[in-house]
Amino acid sequence: MSNSIQQTKEFQAEVKQLLDIVINSLYTDREIFLRELVSNAADALEKMRYITVSQENIKDKDLPLEINIELDEKENTLTISDTGIGMTSDELVQNLGTIAHSGSKAFLQHLAEGGSKDVNLIGQFGVGFYSAFMVAEKVTLLTRSYKSEAAGCRWVSEGTGNYSIGEEKGLNRGTSIILHLKEDANDFAQDDNVKRIIKQYSSFVPFPIKVGDEKVNTVEAIWTKNKNEVNEEEYQEFYKYVANAFDEPMFRLHFSADAPLSINALLFVPNDNFERLGFGRTEPGVNLYCKKVLIQQQSEHILPEWLRFVKGVVDSEELPLNISRESMQDSALISKLRRVITKRFLKFLNEQAQKEPEKYKEFWDKFSMFIKEGAASDFTHRDQLVKLLRFESSKTEPGKLVSLQDYLDGMKEDQQAIYFMNGPSREAIEAGPYLEVFKSKDIEVIYTQEAVDDYVLKQLSEYEGKKIVSADQENLELTSDGNGDNLPEDKAKELSEWLKETLGDEKVSEVRQSKRLVESPAIILSPEHTTMSMDRMMQMVNKDMNNISPKIMEINNAHPIMKKLSELKDKDAELAAKAAEQIYDNALISAGLLFDPRNMVGRMYEILDKALD
Numbered sequence: 001m002s003n004s005i006q007q008t009k010e011f012q013a014e015v016k017q018l019l020d021i022v023i024n025s026l027y028t029d030r031e032i033f034l035r036e037l038v039s040n041a042a043d044a045l046e047k048m049r050y051i052t053v054s055q056e057n058i059k060d061k062d063l064p065l066e067i068n069i070e071l072d073e074k075e076n077t078l079t080i081s082d083t084g085i086g087m088t089s090d091e092l093v094q095n096l097g098t099i100a101h102s103g104s105k106a107f108l109q110h111l112a113e114g115g116s117k118d119v120n121l122i123g124q125f126g127v128g129f130y131s132a133f134m135v136a137e138k139v140t141l142l143t144r145s146y147k148s149e150a151a152g153c154r155w156v157s158e159g160t161g162n163y164s165i166g167e168e169k170g171l172n173r174g175t176s177i178i179l180h181l182k183e184d185a186n187d188f189a190q191d192d193n194v195k196r197i198i199k200q201y202s203s204f205v206p207f208p209i210k211v212g213d214e215k216v217n218t219v220e221a222i223w224t225k226n227k228n229e230v231n232e233e234e235y236q237e238f239y240k241y242v243a244n245a246f247d248e249p250m251f252r253l254h255f256s257a258d259a260p261l262s263i264n265a266l267l268f269v270p271n272d273n274f275e276r277l278g279f280g281r282t283e284p285g286v287n288l289y290c291k292k293v294l295i296q297q298q299s300e301h302i303l304p305e306w307l308r309f310v311k312g313v314v315d316s317e318e319l320p321l322n323i324s325r326e327s328m329q330d331s332a333l334i335s336k337l338r339r340v341i342t343k344r345f346l347k348f349l350n351e352q353a354q355k356e357p358e359k360y361k362e363f364w365d366k367f368s369m370f371i372k373e374g375a376a377s378d379f380t381h382r383d384q385l386v387k388l389l390r391f392e393s394s395k396t397e398p399g400k401l402v403s404l405q406d407y408l409d410g411m412k413e414d415q416q417a418i419y420f421m422n423g424p425s426r427e428a429i430e431a432g433p434y435l436e437v438f439k440s441k442d443i444e445v446i447y448t449q450e451a452v453d454d455y456v457l458k459q460l461s462e463y464e465g466k467k468i469v470s471a472d473q474e475n476l477e478l479t480s481d482g483n484g485d486n487l488p489e490d491k492a493k494e495l496s497e498w499l500k501e502t503l504g505d506e507k508v509s510e511v512r513q514s515k516r517l518v519e520s521p522a523i524i525l526s527p528e529h530t531t532m533s534m535d536r537m538m539q540m541v542n543k544d545m546n547n548i549s550p551k552i553m554e555i556n557n558a559h560p561i562m563k564k565l566s567e568l569k570d571k572d573a574e575l576a577a578k579a580a581e582q583i584y585d586n587a588l589i590s591a592g593l594l595f596d597p598r599n600m601v602g603r604m605y606e607i608l609d610k611a612l613d
């Protein structure tokens with residue numbers, strides 16, 4: 001090929017500065033240069049495809065649109081060619097000798113803040129081409145514009161202060177970039193390695209990428225298609241690819257949006273929750289793309305942490321341009337994207353819950369921990385998350401669930417609050433004294449079994465204007481219909497005072513007559529704004545039975561035991577005291593709190609001894 005004179009030109013100062021860093025840093029991920037060059041080639045092809053439909057008189061109109069990679073291990077070169085729009089000589093100078101936009105400045109600033117490990121973000125700052133100099137000691141670029149009158153060009157640089165540019169005859173349309181690889185970068189002339197990198201970063205580029213003669217990218221970027229253009233099988237296939245899964249997903253959400261942001265997303269809920277099964281913390285599973293080119297695998301930015309079980313891809317055209325103007329960490333764009341996608345996904349879950357309650361229950365059984373985590377920690381999405389919560393209740397059959405809305409719909413006309421009760425199991429909750437007043441009034445009580453449930457409900461404090469109240473709280477403002485006659489008032493007062501004194505301040509802060517009990521002689525209650533589940537948790541953590549705060553004890557003065565105790569305390573103070581302690585311990589047991597079994601066993605024998613006389 002005959003070349004005319006090559007002209008030497010200086011890089012713009014900013015480019016020099018950038019190249020200096022790129023060439024001299026130590027990188028962990030320098031293979032990303034290939035992603036950047038493929039992405040440039042794909043952009044050029046995309047533009048070509050667009051121009052072909054709208055213009056006549058195009059150079060090499062019939063060339064297939066594709067990317068070719070040739071490797072030469074002997075010469076230690078990697079050549080990447082595309083049949084895209086190419087560049088004229090002016091465009092070359094403009095595009096690769098200067099930086100028109102603020103990209104390099106932002107990138108330089110970012111590197112100064114974060115260190116060279118962040119070099120792999122180079123593409124997001126709109127200066128990806130220069131990453132070639134991470135692996136090449138010299139770059140030769142041959143290009144021929146699609147404009148029929150333009151001449152072909154040769155551009156050569158070693159990445160130091162300048163480059164040479166001149167005419168090149170006999171080129172077809174498009175761009176070839178020959179990387180003369182550094183000594184220590186010879187693995188980028190190896191077939192297997194290059195194929196692996198292409199598969200990792202560029203599988204979905206919508207033009208064939210050939211390494212040698214083999215087409216390497218095979219999986220289609222179905223998320224950018226219309227829903228009706230994708231069949232079930234393709235979805236399954238893609239899910240297996242993106243989630244590294246062997247089974248089928250539980251749910252699938254495929255959506256696109258134009259406003260407020262352009263988004264194409266394909267999200268999956270897997271069939272199982274491996275975190276729940278004890279496989280350790282689930283890593284985020286959504287990959288971030290810009291126009292089908294991978295920006296970040298398993299991105300921790302694109303969804304909130306509590307959606308880490310979701311798999312799939314999010315693709316937004318707006319991503320790189322905007323990100324180049326700000327630093328990655330506090331990108332307002334990413335936050336906005338995250339908000340929009342999260343809202344959409346939660347709306348989707350809610351729709352599924354309405355449409356297919358059975359399936360939603362399956363989801364809930366496996367993934368509820370994440371929804372609860374969100375409800376407990378993420379104020380932005382709390383309203384939506386609360387709608388997804390499900391509980392067993394006193395009115396459901398075991399294993400059946402209600403939402404807060406269901407509960408609301410079934411409320412009594414004059415009912416003041418939404419009630420819940422925590423306990424280790426349905427049976428344990430129902431065996432205790434706490435439900436008596438609710439049963440007597442036919443009021444539904446939500447059952448919770450985990451501390452996080454209580455935490456979420458406490459935090460929420462009301463739903464649709466109704467207070468949410470723990471059933472073990474004092475001051476319920478509910479009165480049962482009772483069960484027989486109470487002790488006369490003076491006797492009752494005397495008994496309360498005696499119990500308070502006998503049990504002592506450490507155990508009870510107050511003993512009073514109950515309005516809520518029907519079957520049980522006594523009950524332990526939490527002072528307002530606390531719940532028993534907190535005490536239970538503290539006891540579990542500290543393994544200490546004596547560190548619970550004093551409780552309020554309410555007694556049922558219609559109960560035969562209380563009536564008898566009222567008499568006994570004057571006749572046999574010693575036995576009466578033992579009975580009082582036993583009643584207190586029993587109430588603790590009903591509250592799911594620990595007690596000291598050594599004292600209890602001895603005391604029981606003493607009581608038995610008397611009883612058997």
Ligand code: ADP
Nearest residue numbers: 040041044084086087095126127128129130175
């Ligand atoms: P960005 O791709 O974000 O614009 P780059 O540094 O990767 O930044 O590329 C700079 C510019 O060089 C591109 O915008 C494009 O105009 C031009 N360019 C790079 N590679 C090619 C190519 N293969 N074909 C045509 N133009 C290219």
Ligand code: MG
Nearest residue numbers: 036040128129
């Ligand atoms: Mg680029």
